[in-house]
Amino acid sequence: MVLPCRKTTVGNIEINVAPLETVSLRLLLQDDENECTKLYRAARVLGFFYLDVSDSESYLADVERLYSITERYFAQSEEDLMKDFRADDEFRGFKGGKNWGSLEILRDDVTSSEVPLPVKIQPDSTTVQRFISASHDIVYVILHQLSGSLWPGSRNHFENKHHPTKQNNSSLKVYRGPALARLSDVGDNSHTDGGSLTLLYTDKWGTQIELPWSKEWAWVEAKPGHAIVNIGDTLQTLSGGRLYSCRHRVSQPVDGFEERWAVTYFLRPENGTSLVPLLPNCT
Ligand SMILES: O=C(O)CCC(=O)C(=O)O
Numbered sequence: 001m002v003l004p005c006r007k008t009t010v011g012n013i014e015i016n017v018a019p020l021e022t023v024s025l026r027l028l029l030q031d032d033e034n035e036c037t038k039l040y041r042a043a044r045v046l047g048f049f050y051l052d053v054s055d056s057e058s059y060l061a062d063v064e065r066l067y068s069i070t071e072r073y074f075a076q077s078e079e080d081l082m083k084d085f086r087a088d089d090e091f092r093g094f095k096g097g098k099n100w101g102s103l104e105i106l107r108d109d110v111t112s113s114e115v116p117l118p119v120k121i122q123p124d125s126t127t128v129q130r131f132i133s134a135s136h137d138i139v140y141v142i143l144h145q146l147s148g149s150l151w152p153g154s155r156n157h158f159e160n161k162h163h164p165t166k167q168n169n170s171s172l173k174v175y176r177g178p179a180l181a182r183l184s185d186v187g188d189n190s191h192t193d194g195g196s197l198t199l200l201y202t203d204k205w206g207t208q209i210e211l212p213w214s215k216e217w218a219w220v221e222a223k224p225g226h227a228i229v230n231i232g233d234t235l236q237t238l239s240g241g242r243l244y245s246c247r248h249r250v251s252q253p254v255d256g257f258e259e260r261w262a263v264t265y266f267l268r269p270e271n272g273t274s275l276v277p278l279l280p281n282c283t
């Protein structure tokens, strides 16, 4: 299936805007059949879609708070940031360089209270806990509806790999990823996400996806009140290739320094679960 891209102008450059469908969280919660069909189509064709969360005002207020928390966090000195660096840990803590960085906080650490939050984040623990809990509920709704589409009548397959109380590496990850003075200085960071589902909140251009039918890059427009959601490798594998984990990257359309903050939530499967197709491979 080929979907046409809209064009828009940023600076004086014309860019392709990725043709993402919009799925309503409210309608998914009501088991609306058309919405579930739309979700399934979006997860198969592009693996990227908008989730309309505009009804969840208090949740969106937490997203706004997290942008400010992220900005304050990255305003710390390099020495303070490095206190949160965990050399031997793929998931937890601060990672970064000269003008970019990320901080990842595991849901299990927050729910068990066994691992303290980074010092600078501690005053905001309530916001962090609320965001993680609400985001986990949201990705679980998507997971559940996709299971319903893949296994009609038996609604449990993906959920069996994502039991809410079994240990897993689901996480909140916040980013500082500024636009640079020169576009040519942006390095290649293209990748697919290894986990199950990713929710992304940002308010600026930056995310690009590789269109599966032409391998061209298209820009994802940030939409207020909407999360950008993508399918990760885990769901692609478990679904026998029916769901699509789309290659994507972070770049900038034009030259010019500008700070960009992003707030993400990664749903990951239970630790140690075997990631073999639950359906025969369809490719
Ligand atoms: O910041 C973005 O736009 C995307 C981040 C991303 O792809 C990731 O965290 O996996």
Ligand SMILES: [Fe+2]
Pocket (backbone or CB within 6 Å): 191, 192, 193, 248
């Ligand atoms: Fe990603």
